[in-house]
Amino acid sequence: MAIEAEKLSAAEALRKTRTFGKVRCHNPSCMERMEPSPGVAHIKCGTCGMEYRIYWVRPDLPRIRGPVWEVNRKIAAEALSSKLAASKIKSQIKEGVKDGVR
Numbered sequence: 001m002a003i004e005a006e007k008l009s010a011a012e013a014l015r016k017t018r019t020f021g022k023v024r025c026h027n028p029s030c031m032e033r034m035e036p037s038p039g040v041a042h043i044k045c046g047t048c049g050m051e052y053r054i055y056w057v058r059p060d061l062p063r064i065r066g067p068v069w070e071v072n073r074k075i076a077a078e079a080l081s082s083k084l085a086a087s088k089i090k091s092q093i094k095e096g097v098k099d100g101v102r
């Protein structure tokens with residue numbers, strides 16, 4: 001699993017050097033390509049909603065400086081709470097089955 005992830009990131013790094021003007025979403029479960037408008041300081045991924053800070057190596061060469069933590073933490077918290085809610089529902093269903101057997 002870890003080896004596969006490493007292979008992927010190496011391939012991504014190679015591909016990145018060839019794709020001028022584009023950055024890739026840092027969300028491991030997304031990896032969407034984004035094309036920031038020239039000079040923008042932030043970009044929001046249209047697929048997962050994560051926001052990143054952009055810096056410009058050259059006027060035509062953007063790089064992701066880092067995530068916008070306030071936005072991404074919120075998204076992560078929401079994902080977690082919906083997961084928790086789902087597991088709660090699951091355990092409720094299980095209990096319901098038990099009751100039915102009794």
Ligand SMILES: [Zn+2]
Nearest residue numbers: 025030045048
């Ligand atoms: Zn994304």
